[in-house]
Structures are given as C-alpha cells and as structure tokens.
Amino acid sequence: MLSSIVEFLVMLNPFALFLYLDPIRKDLSHRDFMMVIFKASLISFFVCLVFFFSGDLFFRLIFKIDFESFRIFGGIIIFSYAYFYIVKGQKALIIIKENLDDLASEIALPFMVGAGTISLTILLAHDHSLLIGGGSLTIIFLVNFLVIFALKKFRDSIETKKFKTAFDKNMEVLLRLNGFFIGAIGINMVLLGIKNLFGI
Numbered sequence: 001m002l003s004s005i006v007e008f009l010v011m012l013n014p015f016a017l018f019l020y021l022d023p024i025r026k027d028l029s030h031r032d033f034m035m036v037i038f039k040a041s042l043i044s045f046f047v048c049l050v051f052f053f054s055g056d057l058f059f060r061l062i063f064k065i066d067f068e069s070f071r072i073f074g075g076i077i078i079f080s081y082a083y084f085y086i087v088k089g090q091k092a093l094i095i096i097k098e099n100l101d102d103l104a105s106e107i108a109l110p111f112m113v114g115a116g117t118i119s120l121t122i123l124l125a126h127d128h129s130l131l132i133g134g135g136s137l138t139i140i141f142l143v144n145f146l147v148i149f150a151l152k153k154f155r156d157s158i159e160t161k162k163f164k165t166a167f168d169k170n171m172e173v174l175l176r177l178n179g180f181f182i183g184a185i186g187i188n189m190v191l192l193g194i195k196n197l198f199g200i
Contacts, residue, residue, distance in 0.1 A: 014147040039104035074119030075189030082183030
C-alpha cells in the first residue's frame with residue numbers, strides 16, 4: 001500500500017503542479033488559490049474513483065484486453081512523461097480565468113488526472129482491495145493538497161525577491177530530478193508486465 005501511494009504521489013507530482021500554477025499564484029489571493037486547488041483535488045479524486053471502480057472491469061470485459069498489456073502501455077506513457085519532465089522542465093500552461101470553477105476543472109484535467117495517474121489508479125484497483133485502494137486514493141489527494149498548501153505558505157513567507165527566485169529555481173531542479181523517479185516507475189511497470197505476460 002505504501003509503495004503504491006508513493007508511486008502515485010511521484011506521478012501526481014505536487015512540486016510540478018506548484019510550478020505550473022505560477023501565473024495563477026501571482027494573480028489570485030491565497031484563499032482563492034487554495035480554494036481552486038481544493039476543488040481541482042475533489043474533481044481529480046472523483047474521476048480517479050470512477051476509474052478505480054470500473055477501469056479494470058471495463059478493459060477486461062468490454063475490450064477483452066489482457067491487464068498486463070495495459071500495464072506495459074501505462075509504463076510507456078509514464079516513461080514519456082518522465083522524458084518531458086527531464087528534458088523540458090516546467091512550462092506555464094495554465095492561464096487565469098474569470099470563473100474559478102472552470103479554472104479548477106482545467107487544473108484537474110489534464111494536470112492532476114492524466115494518462116499516467118489513470119494508469120496507476122487502475123493498477124491500484126487491480127493490486128489492492130476496494131477498502132485499501134479507496135483509502136489510498138484519499139490519502140494521496142489529501143497529501144498532494146497539503147504539500148501544495150505548505151509550498152505556497154513557505155514561498156509567501158519569503159520576503160526578498162532574490163530568495164523567491166532561488167526557491168523557484170530549486171523547485172525546477174527538483175522537478176527534473178523527479179522525472180528520473182517517474183521514468184523508473186514506468187520502466188518497472190513495463191518489465192513487470194512483460195514478466196507476468198510471459199510467465200518469466
């Protein structure tokens with residue numbers, strides 16, 4: 001359970017999300033910013049719950065796809081995410097909108113819920129019971145929200161522009177380093193899928 005939570009949090013990457021939201025952080029008050037993140041977290045949580053309860057069944061019964069094939073494909077997708085994290089670093093892709101509910105939806109999809117997190121959600125349902133998996137998803141999104149909250153509070157507490165710039169640059173380095181862990185998770189999923197598929 002713990003390893004699944006860590007893998008999911010690494011893929012969800014609250015540090016990357018904090019960097020992506022730089023334009024929004026500058027234009028919103030602390031309260032509005034955290035409310036947007038809270039709503040985005042709720043949307044993402046419920047989307048993941050849908051895939052958690054129906055994803056594995058959907059693939060096996062409707063498409064009749066071997067689960068290990070999905071594990072291999074999910075690993076390739078996650079590895080491609082890692083490549084862009086390492087090579088390109090953070091890019092500000094979200095712009096401020098008048099309606100905060102629309103903004104929360106834009107953050108949730110695809111920044112918090114994408115192909116990588118959906119893959120891990122279905123793996124979570126496959127490898128754990130409903131109680132453990134559902135509890136894990138709750139912990140994951142709660143921790144993600146709290147990390148972003150802590151980062152926002154810490155950055156706001158920095159008084160000089162020089163130290164804020166240094167903080168942002170260090171966060172960008174952390175984002176690239178995180179890409180190596182995401183890549184390792186992706187490769188591990190591919191190898192595990194191949195082993196299970198061929199009974200190695």
